[in-house]
Amino acid sequence: MFITENKEHRLITQNFFDILEQNPAEINKKIAQSQNFMNAVRELIELCGDDPDRDGLEETPYRVLKAFLEYTEGYREDPKAHLMKTFDVDHQELVLVRDIEFHSMCEHHFAPFFGVAHVGYIPNEKITGLSKIARLVEGYAKRFQVQERMTTEIVEAIEEILEPKGIMVVIEAKHMCMCGRGIKKSNASTVTSSVRGIFADQPDARAEFLSLLQGRI
Numbered sequence: 001m002f003i004t005e006n007k008e009h010r011l012i013t014q015n016f017f018d019i020l021e022q023n024p025a026e027i028n029k030k031i032a033q034s035q036n037f038m039n040a041v042r043e044l045i046e047l048c049g050d051d052p053d054r055d056g057l058e059e060t061p062y063r064v065l066k067a068f069l070e071y072t073e074g075y076r077e078d079p080k081a082h083l084m085k086t087f088d089v090d091h092q093e094l095v096l097v098r099d100i101e102f103h104s105m106c107e108h109h110f111a112p113f114f115g116v117a118h119v120g121y122i123p124n125e126k127i128t129g130l131s132k133i134a135r136l137v138e139g140y141a142k143r144f145q146v147q148e149r150m151t152t153e154i155v156e157a158i159e160e161i162l163e164p165k166g167i168m169v170v171i172e173a174k175h176m177c178m179c180g181r182g183i184k185k186s187n188a189s190t191v192t193s194s195v196r197g198i199f200a201d202q203p204d205a206r207a208e209f210l211s212l213l214q215g216r217i
């Protein structure tokens with residue numbers, strides 16, 4: 001059976017891309033790409049030594065497609081847009097949102113990497129909703145990523161939209177491409193940071209930020 005013959009898959013894929021309100025030619029292209037992808041997953045199953053038509057695997061190409069569209073939801077939004085709604089609150093000191101969980105996908109192996117982001121900024125008149133900081137992290141996590149780029153993208157978005165006096169982002173993550181395969185170091189975790197403004201210029205400000213993360217990284 002070729003996946004392209006499965007009308008249900010075609011319909012659901014079409015609905016998914018219709019929701020994004022792209023033009024019909026673009027939707028048809030996406031449907032064709034989705035079908036090619038599902039056929040490729042069948043090939044992969046066979047290449048690895050299993051039968052793509054057996055009961056448990058029959059629906060797998062479609063499940064993989066759906067999963068990948070979910071892993072990469074960030075491409076279909078502008079994460080910065082979450083920061084546009086700001087509040088007029090007179091707060092001149094640190095705002096730190098800790099332990100923002102995220103799941104991302106390493107662009108080298110398409111293996112998951114996941115962990116927490118700690119995002120802090122010192123406002124300069126503009127304050128955004130706390131949940132919007134977490135939405136920003138999600139928007140950059142749900143892409144094919146490397147941890148360093150994700151860290152920088154979060155900082156640059158806050159810098160551009162909120163224009164704060166300082167920003168510091170610390171991310172700690174486990175990379176599955178280093179656990180079950182390759183070097184197989186399951187306990188290794190990676191910490192990245194990016195700083196701007198006061199946090200870049202003043203070691204005391206950085207130290208205060210890091211003291212609030214004690215025991216977390």
Ligand SMILES: Nc1nc2c(ncn2[C@@H]2O[C@H](COP(=O)(O)OP(=O)(O)OP(=O)(O)O)[C@@H](O)[C@H]2O)c(=O)[nH]1
Nearest residue numbers: 106107108109145146147148175177178181182183
């Ligand atoms: N800097 C950085 N490296 C990453 C990230 N995610 C995965 N990698 C690394 O990307 C590298 C890709 O190396 P390659 O030599 O091209 O691929 P490979 O042969 O599969 O490498 P091994 O994992 O060492 O087996 C590996 O060292 C991964 O650990 C990330 O977020 N940041």
